Amino acid sequence: MSMIHVSTTVNGDEVDFVCDPRETLLDVLRDRLALTGAKEGCGTGDCGACSVMVDDRLVCSCLMLGAEAEGKSIATVEGLAKGEDLHPLQEKFIEHAALQCGICTPGILVATKALLDKNPDPTETEVRYWLAGNLCRCTGYDKIIRAVMDTAADLRKAS
């Protein structure tokens, strides 16, 4: 099958790649761009481990083709920190021990940031239902919620 050339932006950098038209954005990120922060937990849009932002929309990168990234702007977990400076969400996830094996964490961080960007003052229920598409098998979610609520409160204070 002939390969497709794609020009896109990933975490603010202009990126060009070629891919098989059947390849998912997740496979492109992981195998071609060496950005392995997004994980494959199911490949069917049910677990959220592959969450990324595409033009300010939260998507499961396992459900989108790499070729569809043409002209779009992609943000992944790798772009969350600024150099050595962690994003407040990342700090709070560490502080609240909101992770165990950590493999769901990148997807949850990306999804949470998407929520806080559009709703800086979510209720706990809103957070719980927003994150219902991000499975975590280890933590039981409580510390995740605590970390999110705490970050939101801090960010509101800072703004």
Add this chain to the structure above:
Amino acid sequence: MSVSRPLPHDAARLHVTGQARYVDDIPSPAGTLHLAFGLSEITHGRITHLDLDPVRQAPGVKCVLVADDLPAANDVSPSAHDEPLLSTGSVHYVGQPIFLVVAASHQQARRAARMAVIDYAEEPAILTIDEALAADSRFENGPVEWATGDADQAIRDADHQLSRSLTMGGQEHFYLEGQAALAWPQEGGDMLVNTSTQHPTEIQHKVAEALGVPMHAVRVETRRMGGGFGGKESQGNALAVACAVAARATGRPCKMRYDRDDDMVITGKRHDFRIDYTVGYDEDGRIRGVFFEQFARCGWAMDLSLPVADRAMLHSDNAYHIENMRITSHRLKTNTQSATAYRGFGGPQGMLGIERVLDDVAFALGRDPLDVRRRNFYPSASAGSVPATTHYGMPVEDFVLDDICDRLAASSDYAARRQAVRDWNAANPILKKGIALTPVKFGISFTLTHLNQAGALVHVYQDGSIHLNHGGTEMGQGLFQKVAQVAAARFGVDLSMIKITATDTAKVPNTSATAASSGSDLNGMAVRIACDTIRDRLASFLAERHQAEAADVIFRDGQVHVGAESYPFATVINEAYMARISLSATGYYKTPKITWDRIRGRGRPFFYFAYGASVSEVVIDTLTGENRILRTDILHDAGASLNPALDIGQVEGAYVQGAGWLTMEELVWDDAGRLRTHAPSTYKIPACSDRPDDFRVTLYEMENREDTIYRSKAVGEPPFMHGISVLMALSDAVAACGSGGLYPDLDAPATPEQLLTAIERQRAAS
């Protein structure tokens, strides 16, 4: 000191930045090939014709291997040599690997694996417990039976008797990282394997057998897993062996990861059970005798089913001193995935059996289940008292559930809330509430006594930095951090001086699986011993140099104190190096006190017990069966916790996973033996929206009376069984739909459908 501090996971910064490398994230060396299995499409039969030409001709395929192509052993079983990597002509379940495709990419391998043309001569399949019993299809020659006292007589002599049956489903591990392995061929035929496993030594062993080389020619390295839960104790063998034989055949690095559907279809899960019980009890709620008949569906191969079924028998008492007990355990062989280790390892199934009995008895007597439970507790540990013994002859010397239940009942306001639930139910016809408090007593140690050993390797480099290695594996539970805290405490240095390194069979040999909750007990001790060996050498060296006693040399706050003087740790290390003191040591630990005769079912299989209790309050919608956990309170015994943040995380995660097992995680096989719930679209694990609205977890801070690492207790598995309080609370809520005459008799998982049926039974009876 670094122990007992609530420090975050050692890799937390790597996790939140996406830098933590799981097997599939390791940059593949150039030329890496990718593998996929071709799977059996039928439940049981013989392969009469296998046409692999379409597979070979598919795009990207380098080669296809069948059983005859394998260089040596064709076995990935952890025990009985009954599990071929690739079928030798017969197939025993839908999903059994028949051939191995080696291709240029993961997708190409998977697509090609579907293209084989296979003809089978089908044979009758055994899928259910009843079918297996009818065909006498089982492991071991017959059922295993243990008894204490005279259960039959005691049941007859009691005021009341009742008999019932409970079925409980299995459980998919759903580790978020699927199984994965990567094999790199080395010079001279050696093989390096990176794999997501709880048991690197077993991978080394199976790969060596498969390649026909000594174990010294195989090195296995595991840095971390994206969850394990028992599902990576033996189920990773197939991938690692496949990668190794393909790497040998092609001379290229080979990588394999299961797609989620393949993972769920191929690998084993928690054993589903049916437990039949007959109990004799007195008017006051005291149980006189119980007879359990446990039926475990083990699947097609033995795997770890025997010790799993044993542990179910061992936990048939839970917290209760029952002097007359008889247990018969049937280990049934069926044409399904080979059921395997899963957090609790049979313990949850056995414990649910007795908890159901207590609940049933309380209902029959119209008493608060907590009263009936407490009436049957083992006597509390107290100085001078003679401990009661379990049904397998082990004295219960550390029983603390009276105190735990007192405290939990008070902190959760159990009695008042139970009344409030009653009041709510009297006033509300549609939404019904239920509440339950259940205890946990869980035995800690591998029941195979020889597995209770561990090794460690510690190096101190010239600059004072420390390299730490041990046989335990990291699956998210925070083992590496806890053990590093131990090492930092022994040397009195900051945690940043310790480098945690990947589990590696070349550094510490002959390790046991990280399982049975034993990770920090065993490896923490082995590391302590290794550190102390080096520390003692340093102390003697300093004592001699400064005319002091070695016993007076203290390691604290990054300094080494000798009498009135103190020196920076790094300076001491450098001087010791110059004085030619060895700065590297191994540590070895074996658990004391344990003896076990599994045939007779007698002995002391456990070093100690871990305890805890939980209260769950639920609400059900009687029109739809939908339900929610409103509030959960847990008080859990982690001994003197090595790290309260990590331990509370274990308790929370285990509870939610346990509640998932008993309420929403339903495995469905169709009549043809195909697993129909093989993806998260059809198999539902708890999501963020399912966790309790109000979730309060506290550790019961009390030193372990046994001499464990800093008097801590194991915490991986025991809290899983707090999920039982959810099922009991749901049962309480269902009972509120009737007039009190009919026991709800819920099976697990209590899905909305199940609840609705049970509610209808109540309404019909009242």
